[in-house]
Amino acid sequence: MPDTNQDAGSAYNYAYLDEQTKRMIRRAILKAIAVPGYQVPFGGREMPLPYGWGTGGIQITASIIGRDDTLKVIDQGADDTTNAVSIRRFFARVADVATTTRTEDATVIQTRHRVPETPLREGQILVFQVPIPEPLRMLEPRETETRTLHALSEYGVMQVSLYESIARHGRISKAYNYPVLVNGRYIMSPSPIPKFDNPKLDRNPALQLYGAGREKRIYAVPPYTPVKSLDFEDHPFEIERWPQSCDFCGSTESFLDEMIVDDQGTRQFICSDTDYCQERQENQRQEAERQEIRSK
C-alpha cells in the first residue's frame, strides 16, 4: 500500500490546479485589478472541499502561490479553527509552501470573514473567501438585472435599503458584509467581514483579492484604492465600540468575540484575531519579565 500522503505531491500538479486553469484565473485577476470592484466571471473548478468552505479563495491562492511564499490562513480571525487548519495543511502539502500564523511574516493571507488587526504592508496579498459576491443580490435576485445596475452605476436600490434600515431601526443596522463603494465606481461586497473591518480596506497598501467559488466570480481592490462604506450625511458610517476589553491581552482596539464559558451564563470577551492577541500577550509577558529583573 503506497503512502498516499507522500504520493499526493507528485500525483497532482503543483498547487493542485492544472496550468491551464491557473492561467485562466490569473487573467481574471489582472482584469479584476484593472476594474476595481467589478466581479469578473471565471471558470471555477471543483475543489476537494465543499462550496462554502473557501473554494473561491483557494483557487485564487492556488493560482498565485509559489514555493517562496509564506502562507497564513485565518477563519474569523483565528489560525486554529478547522477551516483555517485544513486550508493551511492543504497548501503545505500541494504547494510545498511555508506556513505561519504571524501576520507580519506572511506574504499571502487567505481569510474567511476578517481582516487582520495588525496593519498590512505593501507586497502582501490578502485573499478573501466570498460566499455571495453580489452586494445587490438580496435586493434584486436576477443576475441580468444586477449586472445592468452595475453597468449603469444605478445604485439607488442600495441607498433605499440603507434608508429603510434607518427608518426601521434608527440607524443602519447592517453589522457585517457592509456594502462599500470602490474607487467611486462599483458597489462591492467586502465579504462577510464585520463592518468593524471596513475602514481597513480603505487605501490599504496590500493587494486585496476576493474569490467566490460557488458563484464563480473574482474581484479585486488594488493597493491604496479608496474604499468607502456607504452612508448618509446625517447618518455617517461608524464602527462598533464596546465597553469590554480582551480578557487575555486587554486590548480595547480589537474586534472581540463573546464566549459563554459555563452553564451559569458567565461571559468572556476575547480578541477574534488570535495572532494579534498572542503577540500582545507575549509582549506583556516579556515586559513583565524585564520589570522583574529591574526590580531585583
Added chain:
Amino acid sequence: MTGITASDGLAPGLADPAHDSQRLFRAILDAFAHPGRIVALPEAPAAVAPMSQAATAFILTLIDRDTPLWLAPSFDTPAVRDFVRFHTGAALVAFEADALFGLASTERCPLFDGFPIGNDAYPDRSATVVVEVPSLRGGPSLTLRGPGIDGQAQMAIPGLTDDFVQERAANHALFPCGVDLVFTAGSELLALPRSIVVER
C-alpha cells in the same frame, strides 16, 4: 519541451512551466497592482527576436488556446508565429477586434485602436496590449494617478507622443471599459491598466 532542440529552429518555452510561470505571473501581478512601477522579470526565458525577453515571458505566462493574439506587422514573423503556436496554442488573428491580447510597438499610431474594450456589463471582455518599447526609462515624464498608486507615480517611456496621451485619455474615459496596456523592454515591464489617469 523534450524532443525539441535548437536545430528545429524553435526557441524553448518555460523550462519548468508550473514554477516559472508562477514566478513570472507574480511579477506581472506586482506590475498591475502598482501601475507605473518598473518590474524586473525573474529568470525570464530567452527572447524570441524581434520580441523582448519580457514580451516573450508575458506571452508564455498568460496566453493559451483560449486567448486569440494579434501581432503587429513588425512582430508577425515566421519565428514568432511558430513560437506562439507551438508553446501556447493561441490562435493568431488578423483583426485586432478578434484578439484578447495584442503585441505592438510605439510605431503603431493610434497605438491600441480597434482592440476590444469590453462592454458596460462585461468590461473584462477587453484586450490587453503588450507594447514593445526600446526602454522604460529616460523619456518625457508622465504623471499617473489611480488605483494601485499612493498619490501619484511617474512614467518616462521614450517614444510616447502627445497622440498617445490623448488616445490614452480617451481610453480612460471609457471606464469601466477600455484596453489595458503593458510596456515591455528587455527583461522588464510596466503595466498601465485602464483605471489609471495619465497626464503630462
